[in-house]
Amino acid sequence: MKLYINEKNRKGHIEPEIYGHFSEHLGRCIYEGIYVGEDSPIPNKNGMRTDVVEALKKIKVPVLRWPGGCFADEYHWMDGVGPKESRKQMINTNWGGVTEDNSFGTHEYFELCDQLGCKTYVNGNVGSGSVREMSEWVEYMTLDGVSPMADLRKKNGREKPWRVDYFGVGNENWGCGGNMTPAYYADLYRRYQTYVRTYDSNAPIFRICGGANADDYKWTEVVLRECFAEPAPKEVHGMMDGLSVHYYCGAEKGPHKGSATDFSEDDYWYTMNRALGMDELIYRHGAIMDQYDPDKKIGMMVDEWGCWHDVEPGTNPGFLFQQSTMRDALVAGATFNIFNRHCDRVKMGCIAQIVNVLQSVILTDGPEMILTPTYHVFHMYRFHQGAELLESCLSETKKVGNDKYQMDNIQQSVSQDKDGVITITLVNTSLDGEETIEAVLMEETPKKAEGFILHGGLNDYNEFGKEPVLYEKPLDVQLTQRGVKFVVPACSVVTVRVY
Incomplete structure (x- = not known):
């Protein structure tokens, strides 16, 4: 996608x-x-x-x-x-x-x-x-x-x-x-x-x-x-x-x-x-x-x-x-x-x-x-x-949900800050399907990128007296000729920064 x-x-x-x-x-x-x-x-x-x-x-x-x-x-x-x-x-x-x-x-x-x-x-x-x-x-x-x-x-x-x-x-x-x-x-x-x-x-x-x-x-x-x-x-x-x-x-x-x-x-x-x-x-x-x-x-x-x-x-x-x-x-x-x-x-x-x-x-x-x-x-x-909201759109949409409620699997928005850094945020609402995303820039050629992910079981939560199970972790992001490529697992929130 x-x-x-x-x-x-x-x-x-x-x-x-x-x-x-x-x-x-x-x-x-x-x-x-x-x-x-x-x-x-x-x-x-x-x-x-x-x-x-x-x-x-x-x-x-x-x-x-x-x-x-x-x-x-x-x-x-x-x-x-x-x-x-x-x-x-x-x-x-x-x-x-x-x-x-x-x-x-x-x-x-x-x-x-x-x-x-x-x-x-x-x-x-x-x-x-x-x-x-x-x-x-x-x-x-x-x-x-x-x-x-x-x-x-x-x-x-x-x-x-x-x-x-x-x-x-x-x-x-x-x-x-x-x-x-x-x-x-x-x-x-x-x-x-x-x-x-x-x-x-x-x-x-x-x-x-x-x-x-x-x-x-x-x-x-x-x-x-x-x-x-x-x-x-x-x-x-x-x-x-x-x-x-x-x-x-x-x-x-x-x-x-x-x-x-x-x-x-x-x-x-x-x-x-x-x-x-x-x-x-x-x-x-x-x-x-x-x-x-x-x-x-x-x-x-x-x-x-x-x-x-x-x-x-x-x-x-x-x-x-x-x-x-x-x-x-x-x-x-x-x-x-x-x-x-x-x-x-x-x-x-x-x-x-x-x-x-x-x-x-x-x-x-x-x-x-x-x-x-x-x-x-x-x-x-x-x-x-x-930051400034940038125009962005997905090449396709995939529906997920149950018999009563259907929705797009990927929810996203993109912005650019005063230093020119682009921030991409995505949510994968699917409970069992990961999505490979290739972000394509219309004008610029990225020099470097980094990513962060919050990912876990739907019912997971952090408890007092125990090590946290849900926290922000690094995400692997690959540079491409026109942008970046990364995987968004099911049930996750992702941020990618493109410099």
Whole structure:
């Protein structure tokens, strides 16, 4: 099978934020997973786990969304600033009914992002919060001047403001964020975003409107119609920089989602078919966005995505702690290839979630830490960040699957970075058929190449206290007169770099 690559036809810019992450006050994501406190015996810097931060830096985390999720629309930011001993405690009613002591708040979040070297994405409270509360939070975080909130920030130990790169006006307001209708939320969005002020013209805040649940195309249509179509005032136009969409996949089994590790091949084909459904989702939401935003000034922000399985046996069902297998790695690789190919519209993707929740890249157990197969996919695909998407196509397609679900065996995308290096990423969804790929360049003659592979049994996963079975390994790549040649085994994710 040949993969033709046209280096001269650049299809779009792959924003680094497509490879973003999501952290919520849910289970052991923040507490124990990222934040252990300054007095913890686990090595930390200002309370942030050193091992986790160093691992995340290696995958070049570009942006981190916080504090939710459903938690965002019951979060009152004033409870999470000031001396820790005097911060209010609350019950996390969305996730497990546990006590939230607010020891990780605004200052701690920005400390984490500073250690990671990533952009910030703060999600505001529309569901149970006020316009004033949201406005004052933005003022607290970003105003460099004299004001009650800026003075409070200084009193709490931060002289200079932080930069808020992205601000989400509510979260899932069709569900846990208030069970709103799209028309009602659109009116609220127009009101609330007015007070998300940019105090520094050199650091504009990118405002994200709460978008649809999966294939709820009506939500996208109504929100955009109410915010952009006549008789909406001209002042509203340009006040939405991004529109979110959330999409999860898993092997549905009645009221259950199916085990993360003990699943059948039929479960796999169902899950992979759901994952590849991201392509149609982007096309259809994008088509609606094109009606109101033909110049694609509004970014599609897939700020929650990933596999959602049943929790691990014996764990709190409200903590959403699940293992991660080769199946999840295949889903991640295929999803990234889709995001890359739609980079003209998709400007952000945030996997749910970064540590210990759903399709995590890292799992922790006390002082122990393991890297999941999904982590290695992020590491292998990091070269796409900030690169230019190249036109690419396969010479043929082969269908794999079962009696109900059929799909192409190879999913791919190709980019070129500022140094001219070409990155090819492929996923072989087949469970029993390897594929020899000959990548053919239209213009350039390769000087050298290297490859990396993640490969294993479909149900394989890395366990605490055992040597990892799934991790990135070298891949043999041969130079040809026009390109490179390599083998993509069944059930694998591959990255090839061509210099």
